[in-house]
Amino acid sequence: MAVPLCRNLCLGRLGRTCTLVTGDNLPKQGQPETLQAALFGLCPRCGEKTLFRTFVGFADTCRACGLDYRSYNVGDGPAAFLTLIIGALICALALTLEVFVKPPFWVHALLWTPVTVAAVFGALRVSKGALLVLEHKNEAHEGQLVDAEDEGS
Numbered sequence: 215m216a217v218p219l220c221r222n223l224c225l226g227r228l229g230r231t232c233t234l235v236t237g238d239n240l241p242k243q244g245q246p247e248t249l250q251a252a253l254f255g256l257c258p259r260c261g262e263k264t265l266f267r268t269f270v271g272f273a274d275t276c277r278a279c280g281l282d283y284r285s286y287n288v289g290d291g292p293a294a295f296l297t298l299i300i301g302a303l304i305c306a307l308a309l310t311l312e313v314f315v316k317p318p319f320w321v322h323a324l325l326w327t328p329v330t331v332a333a334v335f336g337a338l339r340v341s342k343g344a345l346l347v348l349e350h351k352n353e354a355h356e357g358q359l360v361d362a363e364d365e366g367s
């Protein structure tokens with residue numbers, strides 16, 4: 215499992231400016247906000263609607279500006295969180311329905327199966343998009359070991 219990291223985190227380096235974390239070195243014009251890009255599948259660099267090739271699958275590159283989406287590693291983080299969060303919400307809703315209405319079992323099966331699938335896929339698309347956009351905006355990459363001599367320069 216890969217964990218995206220900013221390679222110049224300021225932990226333990228008080229007093230030093232960290233441009234990667236603050237984002238001062240990033241161009242600001244034409245870039246959509248994170249939520250807007252995640253909701254509508256917009257490229258984090260140019261704002262064109264090119265982020266997704268399928269409903270939850272990223273395109274390889276942006277057709278408008280050429281940004282390589284394959285260089286970002288969203289991983290399985292969103293799926294694990296969504297399984298827990300949506301599972302808890304659906305269980306709470308199903309229990310509430312059972313307590314107050316007491317419908318037959320087939321109503322639960324017919325109702326909660328499509329609701330669960332739609333909620334997972336919808337939330338997965340938005341959360342994957344948000345993570346990729348945040349990776350781009352923060353220039354996050356996988357952690358790398360740095361020699362002590364290189365770090366001083």
Ligand SMILES: [Zn+2]
Nearest residue numbers: 257260276279
């Ligand atoms: Zn683009």
